[in-house]
Amino acid sequence: MIVRALADGFTWRVAAAVLVLVAAAIVVPVLNLSVPAGSALHVPTYAVTLFGKYLTYALLALALDLVWGYCGILSLGHGAFFALGGYAMGMYLMRQIGSRGVYGNPILPDFMVFLNWKQLPWFWYGFDHFWVAAIMVLAVPGLLAFVFGWFAFRSRVTGVYLSIITQAMTYALLLAFFRNDMGFGGNNGLTDFKDIIGFDIQSDETRAALFAASALTLALGVVLVAFFVKSKYGKLMIAVRDAESRTRFLGWRPENVKLFAFTASAVMAGIAGALYVPQVGIINPSEFAPANSIEVVIWTAVGGRATVVGPIIGALVVNWGKSWFTGAFPEFWLFALGGLFILVTLFLPKGIVGTLVEGWTARRARRASATAEKDVEPESFGKDEELRAEAAE
Amino acid sequence: MFLLRSALLLLAVLLAPISAVHADEAATRAAVAKFGRAMSFSDVEKVVKEVAATGDPAAVRALAALADGNLYARQPDGAVFVVKEKSDGFDLFDPLTGKAEGSAGKDAMVKVKVKNSLRRLIGDAVGNLTLAARDPAVRLAAATTMLNSPDASTIEALDAAIAKETDAAVRRRMEAARASAVLVSDRSEAEKEAAIDLLGARGDRDTLSLLLSYEATAKGPLKDRAASAVSDMRDVLAWWGVAQNAWYGISLGSVLLLAAIGLAITFGVMGVINMAHGEMVMLGAYTTFVVQEIIRASFPGLFDWSLAIAVPLAFLVAGAVGLVIERGIIRFLYGRPLETLLATWGVSLILQQAVRTIFGPNNRDVGNPSWMSGEFDIGQLAITWNRLWIVLFALAVFTVLLYVFNRTSWGLHMRAVTQNRRMASSMGIRTPWVDALTFALGSGIAGIAGVALSQIDNVSPNLGQSYIVDSFMVVVFGGVGNLWGTLVGAFSLGILNKFLEPYAGAVLGKILILVLIILFIQKRPRGLFAQKGRAVEA
Numbered sequence: 001m002i003v004r005a006l007a008d009g010f011t012w013r014v015a016a017a018v019l020v021l022v023a024a025a026i027v028v029p030v031l032n033l034s035v036p037a038g039s040a041l042h043v044p045t046y047a048v049t050l051f052g053k054y055l056t057y058a059l060l061a062l063a064l065d066l067v068w069g070y071c072g073i074l075s076l077g078h079g080a081f082f083a084l085g086g087y088a089m090g091m092y093l094m095r096q097i098g099s100r101g102v103y104g105n106p107i108l109p110d111f112m113v114f115l116n117w118k119q120l121p122w123f124w125y126g127f128d129h130f131w132v133a134a135i136m137v138l139a140v141p142g143l144l145a146f147v148f149g150w151f152a153f154r155s156r157v158t159g160v161y162l163s164i165i166t167q168a169m170t171y172a173l174l175l176a177f178f179r180n181d182m183g184f185g186g187n188n189g190l191t192d193f194k195d196i197i198g199f200d201i202q203s204d205e206t207r208a209a210l211f212a213a214s215a216l217t218l219a220l221g222v223v224l225v226a227f228f229v230k231s232k233y234g235k236l237m238i239a240v241r242d243a244e245s246r247t248r249f250l251g252w253r254p255e256n257v258k259l260f261a262f263t264a265s266a267v268m269a270g271i272a273g274a275l276y277v278p279q280v281g282i283i284n285p286s287e288f289a290p291a292n293s294i295e296v297v298i299w300t301a302v303g304g305r306a307t308v309v310g311p312i313i314g315a316l317v318v319n320w321g322k323s324w325f326t327g328a329f330p331e332f333w334l335f336a337l338g339g340l341f342i343l344v345t346l347f348l349p350k351g352i353v354g355t356l357v358e359g360w361t362a363r364r365a366r367r368a369s370a371t372a373e374k375d376v377e378p379e380s381f382g383k384d385e386e387l388r389a390e391a392a393e
Numbered sequence: 394m395f396l397l398r399s400a401l402l403l404l405a406v407l408l409a410p411i412s413a414v415h416a417d418e419a420a421t422r423a424a425v426a427k428f429g430r431a432m433s434f435s436d437v438e439k440v441v442k443e444v445a446a447t448g449d450p451a452a453v454r455a456l457a458a459l460a461d462g463n464l465y466a467r468q469p470d471g472a473v474f475v476v477k478e479k480s481d482g483f484d485l486f487d488p489l490t491g492k493a494e495g496s497a498g499k500d501a502m503v504k505v506k507v508k509n510s511l512r513r514l515i516g517d518a519v520g521n522l523t524l525a526a527r528d529p530a531v532r533l534a535a536a537t538t539m540l541n542s543p544d545a546s547t548i549e550a551l552d553a554a555i556a557k558e559t560d561a562a563v564r565r566r567m568e569a570a571r572a573s574a575v576l577v578s579d580r581s582e583a584e585k586e587a588a589i590d591l592l593g594a595r596g597d598r599d600t601l602s603l604l605l606s607y608e609a610t611a612k613g614p615l616k617d618r619a620a621s622a623v624s625d626m627r628d629v630l631a632w633w634g635v636a637q638n639a640w641y642g643i644s645l646g647s648v649l650l651l652a653a654i655g656l657a658i659t660f661g662v663m664g665v666i667n668m669a670h671g672e673m674v675m676l677g678a679y680t681t682f683v684v685q686e687i688i689r690a691s692f693p694g695l696f697d698w699s700l701a702i703a704v705p706l707a708f709l710v711a712g713a714v715g716l717v718i719e720r721g722i723i724r725f726l727y728g729r730p731l732e733t734l735l736a737t738w739g740v741s742l743i744l745q746q747a748v749r750t751i752f753g754p755n756n757r758d759v760g761n762p763s764w765m766s767g768e769f770d771i772g773q774l775a776i777t778w779n780r781l782w783i784v785l786f787a788l789a790v791f792t793v794l795l796y797v798f799n800r801t802s803w804g805l806h807m808r809a810v811t812q813n814r815r816m817a818s819s820m821g822i823r824t825p826w827v828d829a830l831t832f833a834l835g836s837g838i839a840g841i842a843g844v845a846l847s848q849i850d851n852v853s854p855n856l857g858q859s860y861i862v863d864s865f866m867v868v869v870f871g872g873v874g875n876l877w878g879t880l881v882g883a884f885s886l887g888i889l890n891k892f893l894e895p896y897a898g899a900v901l902g903k904i905l906i907l908v909l910i911i912l913f914i915q916k917r918p919r920g921l922f923a924q925k926g927r928a929v930e931a
Contacts, residue, residue, distance in 0.1 A: 074731045148911075155915040160666045160730050164865045165911050171862050172907040175900050290862065294668075294738055301735060334746035341739025345732045346725055 013353075014226040017309045018219045021055075025215035029208035045204050049279050052211035054319045056276040059218045061299040061311035062225060063268035068297070069305030070229050071261040072241030077166030078269050079293035080173050081141035083283065085270025087177075088140055090190035090283040091124060092133030093201070097194050110192070111185045121183045130197055137274040138267050145266030146259065153255035153262075158244070167290050174288035189284025196278050207279070214275045218312065221268060226308045228264075237261055238306075298337070301344050304351025313353060418489065421449040425488050428455070428464060428505050429471030437506055438514060445518035450526040453519050455488035460515045464488065465502040476502065520547060524554040524567070532563045539570040541599055545578030547571075569595055576607050586618055593622030597773055601626050633773035638891045644780045646887025647787035648849070651842035652860040653867035654794065654879050659835035661873040662811045663828055665723060666734045669741035670864060671857025672748075673836045676714060677707035677843020678852045679748060682757045697762040700844060707840035714744075715836025719829045727828075741857065749854040759847040783845050790841060795876055797834075807831055811873075866910050872920025882921060886910075 028051070031043040060082050067073045099106040103113040107120055126132035148169060152162060180186035199206045228234050239247045240254045247254050277283045286292075295318075303314020318340070325333040348355055424444045431437045441459070444452045458464040458475040465476045465483065474494060476483035483502055485494040507515075523535035532554070539547055551571040558564040572588035589607075592600050601623065608619040656670045681703040688695050688702075695702070718740055726733045761779055768777040798804040806827050809817035818824045843856070850856060863886075871882025886906060893902035917923060 074734070151912070151915045155918055157914055157918045160660075160664075160734065161869060161914060161918060163731065163734065164666070164869050165914055167862065168866060168907045168911055172904045172911075175904050175907075179900055291858075294735075297735060298739075331746075331750060334742045334749075338739040338742030338746070341742065342722055342736050345736040345739075346722065349729075349732065 011226075013307075013309045013357075014222060017222050017312060021215045021219035021222070025212040025219070028215075029212050032208050033204060045207055048204075048211045049207050050323065052207070052214045052279045053276060054316050055211070055214040055218050056272045056279070057296075057299065057319055058312040058315040059214070059221050059272035059275070060269050060296055061303065061315040062218070062221050062308070063265040063272065064296050065300045065305055065308075065311040066225055066228075066265045066268070067258075067261050068300060069307070069311075070234065070241060071237045071258055072244075073258060073262060074160075074163045074297065075166045075262070075265075076163045076290060076293050076297070077170035078265070078296055079290075080170035080288055081145060081266040081269035082273035082276070082296075083173070083177075083285075083287035084141045084144065085137045085273030086277040086283040086287060087184060087190070087273075088127075088133055088136040088270070089274035089277045090193075091127040091136075091184075092130060093193040093196060093278060094190050095124070095128040096196065097192065100194055101192070109185070109190070111180075111188065112183070115180060123183065134274075137270050141266040141270030141273075142263050145263045149259045149262040153258045156255075167293070170288050170293055171290050174285055174290070177285035177288060185284070187285065189282060190277075191282040191284070193278065193281055201278055201281070210275065210279050214279070217271060217275060221271075222308055222312070229308070233257070233260070295337075298341055298344070300351075302340065302348075302351055304354030304357075307351070307353045307357065310351050310353035314351060317352070418449075418451065421447045421452050422489060425452060425455045426471075426473055428459070429466040429473045431505065434506060434508060434511060438511060441511065441514055441518055445521060450522050450528075450531060451489045453522050454491055456515050456519050456522070458488065459505055459507055460512050460519075462504065462507060464505045464507075466505060467497060468501055468503055473505070474502075517546065517550060521550045521554075524550060525557070529560045529563050532558070532560070533566055536563060536566040536570045540566065540573050541603075543570070543573035543577045543603070545574055548574045548578060548580075569600065573600075573603055576603075582615060585615055589615070589618050589622050593625055598630065601630065630773065636772075636774055638895065639888060640774060640776065642888030642891035643784060643884060644887070645891060646884035647784040648846065649863055649867050649887050650787045650791065650880060650883035651783070651845055652839070653864040653871075653883055654791065654876070655835035655838035655842065656864045657868045657871065657873060657876065657879040658794070658807075658838070659832050660868055661875070662807050662831045663723075663727075664730055665832070666730060666737070666865075667832075667835070668734055668738040668861065669718065669744060669857075670737075670836075670839055671859075671861035672741045672744040673711040673715060673839035673857070674843040674846060674860055675748060675852075675854065675857040676711045676744070677703075677840030678759065678847035678850075678856055679752060679757070679843075680707040680710050680840065681844045681847040682752075682759050682852055685760060696760070697764060699760075700762060700765075700848075703844045704841055707844045708837040709840075711840025711843070712833040712837030715839075716829060716833040718836075719832035723832065724825065724828065741861075745854045745857070752854070754854060756851040756853045759852050761848055765848060779848050783849065786845050790838065791876065791880055794838070798876060803827075803830070866907070869914060869920060870910055872917075872922035875922040878920060878922030 028043055028048060031041055032045060032048050035042045037044075060078065063081075064075060064078045067075055067078075094109045097109065101110040101113075103110055105113050108117060112120070127136070148166075152165065157165065176182055177184055177189075178187055184190070193201050195201060196206065196210075199209070229237070236247070236252060236257050239252070240257050244254050247257075273283075273287075296315075299315040299318050300311040301314070302318055303312065304310025318337075321336070322333060325336055344351065350358060421444070424440070424447050427440045427443065428437065431440045437459075441456065444456065454475065455464060455473070463476055464473065466473055467485075473488050474483075474485040475488050475491070476485055479496070482496055482498040484496045486492065487494055520535065520539070523531055526532050526535070536551075536554075539551065548571060551567055551574065555564055555567050555571065558567060569592060572591040575584055575588040576592075589604070592604055604619055604623050604626070608616060608623055611619055652671075652674060655673065656667060659665055659667050659670075681700065684703040684706060685696070685699045688699050718737070722736050722740065723733055726736060765779040765782055768775050770776070796804075798808060806817070806822050809820070809822055810824050810827050810831075814824055817827075846856070846860075850859075867879060867882045867886055870886060871878030871880070889909075890902055890906055893905055896902075897905055914920075
């Protein structure tokens, strides 16, 4: 049965995405580490790190797609879960610095010494172990999403109201993390990392490994989401999205469905954040800014919500465009981004992938009707059409 | 001592011209002219006493200059001038009026001699003169200076002044000044006790710090008495503190009201979350900036009117932009509120970048007209004029909108569309037209808010961003489709915020408010003043 569900979930697009990601996880590190720097095939380290960062963004967009595309919850606070996962990882990396900090304190991170703190706050305990940090990466965003969703979905806060309070949530966290006495480095956040599980975080090998980890995690995320949305529970999610009241009247509990999707999505976002931080080398409160969370929404919208591959393509395309634009025309990036928001919502509501899929489906429908009438059509035409369609796929 | 004297002198010099016209100038002038022939210290002392006896505050300028060593006599005619040294001689000024009287070479002028014991006499004379000034404001200012820097030697002068004083407020201030002087003198305990009681009854912060410093040095029963006076005053001041917080809260509430009310209209009528609302506020603020620039360049005399000119212009600019957004984007997205949210976010990015490109990324300087600067006191409450005007302005905007909503046919149409769009449409209301105008109205109101906010906040491309989350909170808290909800929401959030701030700090207070709103929405998902009826769910 599981095999059957997996097979159902694996459209050729998902399979292709997974293959590409796994291939990238192997090929890019090889091209970076083994091919000499002069070669045309060499991938420079900065590109590895840059695309590794994009892959974590793609995972974040996929997480948002799960709640927005499939469950109809527009969260404007997913950046908060991403940042919380990032902070959990950042705290681990801070503890790994040990006595190599500017002040050389073996226990306290630099900013605590600077603030004249005498001992480690209780919530930093255990972060010197990777497994504790790994659990926190999953647990903290998951718990916040669970508590938040538990309250919000049970009292049937929906639509724009929900969007606004998710924005309020991330804004409140932004303000909180800016405070120095919160114990998370205040304005400057956590940075100046040295090691991750014993490896030098600056070395090419570690960076290539982090890239591979990001690509593989994203591939795993794609498989899980594709499997999940094709399962019975996924159908229920779509039902809640399209007709919440009707689903309720049929005897289901939409709040539980939403709560599950929201929490799972938050955990995914947290993992994305945890992979993001060691690659960019810093985590600070600006990751909580409401504008960041809204930008994630546009990645998903551009790529195509309610598709599995769409958010990944959207995140890669928009972020690559951002890097290119801010290099070439720094003045115009916000114009381009703003225009993208408007044009996509007006003219491309299904996003790139959604529109393409729609086009193919329409074509297949035409072909089906064409083959139905093949008595009157010359036989070769129908065959040609079929071959061409297959070639296109 | 020295500080007190210099403060008094400075004060007197500043205030003297106000009262100069009233006095018998000829007699004073004659007395001051005698400095020109005062050769010895004893002569100067005599003349100082004579000048003090005229009781004319106009003489303060001459006495102050004498104490500073700037009073000179011209040779050979002996005319007396206040001088200002320059490289090749002196600039001369009239000793009474301060009018410029040309200049003279260094060897033509002889300094009127002065020494420290004389300076003391001069200080007392100046104090007495200002306490005797015709203008109550001068007397009040003199008494205030004496109150804040008590000096035992001033008691007699104050006694004399109190006996003559006719203005009740000035006399109270003088009595307080005398009491503070008594505390630092070696007078009897009974007198000091009376002084403590008198000061304790005043209950302002300056007196509190006076009494506190006295309490620290006093001994025995006097110390206890001062301590109890201090604790009484603290109780009174605590109440003033509450009033101050309430005022700050009302002030913040009025800002929130201005920022949120346009949003409440568009959200209420059209169910549209306009993420570009903050940028409409920003456009209003930049309109004010442009108006002021034009006025500064071409019509400087009109500066006090700049805001009155900016208000309608800001309404038109922001309203026109709103109309374009509605016709160009939003009308294609009806029934898809989440997509509208994204598209308007895009609009806000474009507007921000446009303003940044045109006006630059830095803060722009928007000035306060004269009637909006300064502050005044009610009891222990300091109220700045710009805050007061903004509160009044917010209430005025609210009243006008209330009138439009409840008393005009357009308002009727808007309410009808809010309550039941399809029914309203069936009754012949052109709902697309109502939508367009409503959106323009909401945006225009945001523009007006921008004019007001330009007076208290930095005018930068990010201005709108800082208000957008707060405005949403107000609308969501107050409930949609009801202006009163926005009013109550704005003021309760403002006041709550300011009362939390002293205990939790500004940032934590804000976080608490956000958490409270998130919890509140669970209880009342449609806000404080929710619409009722079947149409709501549709």
